[in-house]
Amino acid sequence: GNSVTQMEGPVTLSEEAFLTINCTYTATGYPSLFWYVQYPGEGLQLLLKATKADDKGSNKGFEATYRKETTSFHLEKGSVQVSDSAVYFCALSDLGFQKLVFGTGTRLLVSP
Amino acid sequence: KAGVTQTPRYLIKTRGQQVTLSCSPISGHRSVSWYQQTPGQGLQFLFEYFSETQRNKGNFPGRFSGRQFSNSRSEMNVSTLELGDSALYLCASSLGQRSGNTIYFGEGSWLTVV
Numbered sequence: 001g002n003s004v005t006q007m008e009g010p011v012t013l014s015e016e017a018f019l020t021i022n023c024t025y026t027a028t029g030y031p032s033l034f035w036y037v038q039y040p041g042e043g044l045q046l047l048l049k050a051t052k053a054d055d056k057g058s059n060k061g062f063e064a065t066y067r068k069e070t071t072s073f074h075l076e077k078g079s080v081q082v083s084d085s086a087v088y089f090c091a092l093s094d095l096g097f098q099k100l101v102f103g104t105g106t107r108l109l110v111s112p
Numbered sequence: 113k114a115g116v117t118q119t120p121r122y123l124i125k126t127r128g129q130q131v132t133l134s135c136s137p138i139s140g141h142r143s144v145s146w147y148q149q150t151p152g153q154g155l156q157f158l159f160e161y162f163s164e165t166q167r168n169k170g171n172f173p174g175r176f177s178g179r180q181f182s183n184s185r186s187e188m189n190v191s192t193l194e195l196g197d198s199a200l201y202l203c204a205s206s207l208g209q210r211s212g213n214t215i216y217f218g219e220g221s222w223l224t225v226v
Contacts, residue, residue, distance in 0.1 A: 036217070043116075043202055044217040089155065093215070098143040098208050099168050100215060102155040 002027040006090050006103035013080055013110050021075040021106045023064075023090035031092040033057075033066050033073040034100065038087045047075075047088070085110045114139065116218035118203050124224045130191040133221045135203030137184050143167075143208025144186040145215070146178060149200040158201075161186055162208045190223075198225045 007022040025033065032051045036044040048057030053068035062077045073090060090103040117136040125131050137144050145160035145168075157170040161180035178188040184205075190197055200220045206213040 034215075043118075043219040044204075046214055046216065049214060098145055098160050098162070098206050098213065098215060099157050100145075100147075100155075100204075101157070104154050 002031065002092060002094060002101045004090050004092055004101055004103035006088075006106050009087075009105070009107040011106060011108050013108070015082055015110055015112050016079045017110075019075070019077040019080045019084075019108065021088055021090075021108070023073045023075065023103060025071050025073065025090075025092050027071075027092055027094075030068070031094060033064070034091045034093070035062070035064055035073070035075050036089045036091060036102075038089065038105070040086075044089065080108070080110045082110045082112055084108060116203055116205050116216055118201075118218040118221050120221060121219065122222045122224075124226060125193050126226055127193055127195060129193050130189060131193060131223060132187055132189045133201055133203075133223075135186045135188075135205075135218060137186070137203075137205030138216055141205035141207055141216075142184055143206045143213075144180055144184060145204045145206075146186070146188050147202040147204065147217075148172075149202060149220070150198075155202075158188065193225045195225050197223065199223060 003026045034049045035047040037047045048059045050057040050066035056065045087105045089105045091100040143162045146158040160168040175191045180186045202220045204215045204217045206215045
C-alpha cells in the first residue's frame with residue numbers, strides 16, 4: 001500500500017538556521033503531496049502542497065518540490081524562527097480519494 | 113469563512129461507555145473524513161463521507177462508526193470505549209471531487225477514556 005517515510009526527530013536548530021526535513025513516499029500512480037504542521041494542543045494546518053511532478057509548493061518561507069524520480073518531497077526553510085517550533089507531517093493523498101496517508105511526523109525545536 | 117468546527121473539544125469517558133463527536137465542515141465542502149491521532153500509532157484514517165455516503169474506510173473495528181447529514185455535517189461514534197481509544201480525533205473537510213483537493217482539519221476532539 002501507499003506509505004510515507006519521514007526523518008526521525010526531534011530536529012533541534014538555532015534561530016536563523018537552515019531547515020531540511022526529509023520525506024519520501026511509496027505510491028502507485030501519482031499522488032498529491034502535502035506538508036501539514038501541528039502546534040502544541042492544536043489540529044493540523046496545511047503548510048503547502050504539490051499535485052504533480054516538479055511542482056514546488058511554498059508558504060511562509062517553507063518550500064518543497066515534488067520529485068517523482070526520487071519519490072521525495074523534502075521540506076526546506078532558509079531561516080527558521082522560534083515560532084516554527086512544531087511537529088511537521090508529510091502526507092500523500094490516494095489518487096481519486098479524499099484520504100491522506102501520513103508520515104510519523106518530525107518535531108522541530110528552534111532555540112533563540 | 114469559518115473553518116472546520118469540532119465539538120466537544122475535550123471529554124472524559126469511562127470504559128464501556130459510548131461517545132459521539134460532531135464536525136461541521138467548511139461551507140461548500142461535501143467530503144468529511146475522520147482521523148485518530150495517538151502517540152503510538154500516529155495519524156490514522158478512520159473513514160470518509162461524501163454526500164451522506166461512506167466512500168472509504170480505514171482499518172478500525174466496527175465499534176467506530178460515522179454518518180453524514182444532508183447539510184454535510186458529520187458525526188462519529190465510538191461504542192464500548194476502551195482505554196486505547198484515548199486519542200485526538202480530527203475531522204477534515206474538502207470539496208471532495210478529485211484528488212489534490214486541499215483537505216482542511218479542525219482543532220480536534222480530545223477524548224480520554226478512564
